[in-house]
Amino acid sequence: MSNDRVTSTPFTKGLGFFVLLGIALLIILGIFVSPADVNQGESVRIMYAHVPGAWLAYLAFVMTAVSSAAYLWKRTRSLTWDRIAGASAEVGVLFMGISLVTGSLWGRLTWGTYWTWDARLTTTAFLFVTYIGYLAVRGLGGTHQQRARRSAVLALLAVLEIPLVHFSVELWNTLHQEASVAGRGTDVEMNGLMLFTLFLGVVVFTLMYVWLVLHRQRSLMLEDMLDDSGLDHALSERRAEATQAGR
Amino acid sequence: MDDLGFIVASYVVTFVSVALYARGVLHRSRKAARDVPRDKRPWL
Amino acid sequence: MSESDSPDDIGTSPDSLDLSPREPSARQRRQRRPWLAMIVLLLVVAAGGVVLTKFLTSAIDYYCNVDEIGAKEGCEAGRRLRIQGIVDVGSVTDNATATEFSMSFGGVSLPVVYEGEPGGIFKECIPVVVHGILRDGVFNGDRIEVKHSNEYEAENPDRIVGETDKGSECSQ
Numbered sequence: 420m421s422n423d424r425v426t427s428t429p430f431t432k433g434l435g436f437f438v439l440l441g442i443a444l445l446i447i448l449g450i451f452v453s454p455a456d457v458n459q460g461e462s463v464r465i466m467y468a469h470v471p472g473a474w475l476a477y478l479a480f481v482m483t484a485v486s487s488a489a490y491l492w493k494r495t496r497s498l499t500w501d502r503i504a505g506a507s508a509e510v511g512v513l514f515m516g517i518s519l520v521t522g523s524l525w526g527r528l529t530w531g532t533y534w535t536w537d538a539r540l541t542t543t544a545f546l547f548v549t550y551i552g553y554l555a556v557r558g559l560g561g562t563h564q565q566r567a568r569r570s571a572v573l574a575l576l577a578v579l580e581i582p583l584v585h586f587s588v589e590l591w592n593t594l595h596q597e598a599s600v601a602g603r604g605t606d607v608e609m610n611g612l613m614l615f616t617l618f619l620g621v622v623v624f625t626l627m628y629v630w631l632v633l634h635r636q637r638s639l640m641l642e643d644m645l646d647d648s649g650l651d652h653a654l655s656e657r658r659a660e661a662t663q664a665g666r
Numbered sequence: 667m668d669d670l671g672f673i674v675a676s677y678v679v680t681f682v683s684v685a686l687y688a689r690g691v692l693h694r695s696r697k698a699a700r701d702v703p704r705d706k707r708p709w710l
Numbered sequence: 711m712s713e714s715d716s717p718d719d720i721g722t723s724p725d726s727l728d729l730s731p732r733e734p735s736a737r738q739r740r741q742r743r744p745w746l747a748m749i750v751l752l753l754v755v756a757a758g759g760v761v762l763t764k765f766l767t768s769a770i771d772y773y774c775n776v777d778e779i780g781a782k783e784g785c786e787a788g789r790r791l792r793i794q795g796i797v798d799v800g801s802v803t804d805n806a807t808a809t810e811f812s813m814s815f816g817g818v819s820l821p822v823v824y825e826g827e828p829g830g831i832f833k834e835c836i837p838v839v840v841h842g843i844l845r846d847g848v849f850n851g852d853r854i855e856v857k858h859s860n861e862y863e864a865e866n867p868d869r870i871v872g873e874t875d876k877g878s879e880c881s882q
Binding site for chain 1: 750751758773828829833863
Binding site: 425426428442446449450460461462464465468469472509510513516517520521524525527528627630631634635637638640641642644645648 | 669670672673674675676677679680681683684687688691692694695696698699701702706707708709710
């Protein structure tokens with residue numbers, strides 16, 4: 420058995436190739452080709468990692484909620500949904516972390532500070548911490564079904580924070596700027612090449628997300644099967660003992 | 667330029683953390699797969 | 711498997727029930743670590759508490775606009791404020807210890823004295839948030855944050871910076 424092909428398929432391999440290609444292209448466009456901003460200068464280049472990270476984190480958490488709903492609904496109940504939810508939340512936490520760190524660096528350059536407690540930054544920090552909590556709840560133990568039900572309920576509650584985070588910049592005065600692309604206004608006030616680079620960033624992060632979730636979901640399945648087989652093994656041992664003792 | 671360090675750092679943080687996470691996932695699956703027969707993996 | 715010969719009924723007779731701890735088999739040794747999850751969960755609750763406290767102790771609006779001083783709740787003169795305004799053209803003067811400028815918003819202008827050199831991308835015609843106290847009509851700032859807008863425009867190397875903008879109103 421070839422060990423390096425545990426969770427990969429021809430599809431994920433092809434996807435992986437495009438991910439690497441996309442990352443290379445994003446670095447070239449983001450750091451070298453796209454223009455500097457009239458106000459922010461070179462620091463605007465951090466946007467191409469920061470904004471897609473945040474968007475894909477939102478998407479990952481929404482995906483966690485959708486999969487959790489699919490688990491809770493009796494007709495579609497399957498542990499596969501639970502594992503997709505878990506994998507998606509993990510990747511979401513990773514992307515949110517990336518967005519927080521890159522945002523902090525960007526903030527130091529433009530605002531003059533790494534961190535401040537304005538409504539956007541605070542709600543984002545809270546969202547981040549909530550999903551770390553979600554992952555901890557998944558690790559509390561019990562049967563797979565107990566884990567799935569518990570975390571599914573939590574995921575459906577946690578996803579309600581996302582609109583609060585996204586619209587915090589419009590609800591309150593914040594240091595963080597308002598959304599540039601998915602904001603209330605319909606006009607996008609952005610240079611064409613900048614917008615294209617941002618779009619490429621979103622595509623690259625989406626591909627990374629799919630690759631990571633597919634692999635993580637399969638690795639979670641392997642771990643679940645390992646738990647089950649451990650349980651089977653223990654049961655059969657006990658049965659053997661019991662049969663012996665009964666004679 | 668001062669900004670350059672910050673910009674490079676943000677790209678490095680982004681892709682290195684994704685790479686480390688991906689490596690961790692592959693490592694964990696490899697460990698778990700030792701005891702799970704190949705015919706039980708629906709994606710193969 | 712029929713019910714009668716099923717070995718599942720272990721424990722029905724007291725003699726067959728062995729409650730002594732067993733050596734874990736190799737497979738069982740891969741256990742979940744709930745204690746780790748519980749520690750993480752405790753930390754998460756603590757961190758969530760810190761974030762909430764930070765949020766509740768600072769105003770939900772990060773700043774007051776210049777024209778809201780004395781007009782909006784929480785923006786009373788005399789208390790510590792964070793004021794947002796756009797730096798007026800030609801108003802910035804640096805001397806040895808302080809930076810002086812005026813900023814306006816909504817048609818109201820406010821003179822600011824800031825001890826030190828502002829960081830970030832501070833310049834004219836850009837929105838800034840100044841932390842400090844209003845004394846005798848002058849805002850004494852001790853922290854400046856530059857609030858850049860969500861407009862992104864390519865830097866044009868052919869444009870002569872400062873020449874065309876000078877003396878005119880901020881174009882944005």
